[in-house]
Amino acid sequence: MATRARARDWAYEDEAGRPMVTECFDRVPESVAEARRLVTEAMAKWQMEAVADRVELVVSELATNAVLHTRREAFRVTLRRLGDHAVRIEVYDFSRTMPTLIAAGAHQVHGRGLALVDALSQRWGTDRLPWGKRVWAHVAAPTAYEPPxxxxxxxxxxxxxxxxxxxxxxxxxxxxxxxxxxxxxx
Structure with a gap:
């Protein structure tokens, strides 16, 4: 199994008192599916079905980038509940190479992940850390941020x-x- 921690502790809160969950994954392709399962469990636990599909897709893309483009053996996914309709996603890895949003050609296999993250997120970005980086995204349910x-x-x-x-x-x-x-x- 690609997950480092087997049991999830749902009692975590961040410094602002918001519910959060965090988990480390091995840097192998199977970990992307495990990261999606983390999202499924968190969205069900937090009763956030309206945003679950968007969060799952964004986590999937960011976890795939961590598996394909980073170094070392692991990456971490953290989800923070930002209210009833929004989630902050953070993916930490040990590479200091920043992701780049590119326009993939019609015949290219890779290169569309960050475009999806950009399209599905209210905002997203990267933070350089002393040992690597954090790629983050704020994702909300469609009705939470699309103009009526x-x-x-x-x-x-x-x-x-x-x-x-x-x-x-x-x-x-x-x-x-x-x-x-x-x-x-x-």
């Missing part, structure tokens, strides 16, 4: 005010009239 009324790409826009609804109906009627007039003139 913005449509997802596959959804119709939400028209929240009467004025915007009237403008929308007017535009649709004008477009329909133009189409009808165009059809008659042929």
């Amino acid at each position: 009324g913005l449509a997802q790409p596959d959804e119709a826009p939400i028209w929240a005010t009467r004025k915007s609804q009237a403008v929308y109906v007017g535009v649709v009627l004008v477009a329909m009239g133009a189409l009808a007039y165009g059809m008659r003139s042929r």
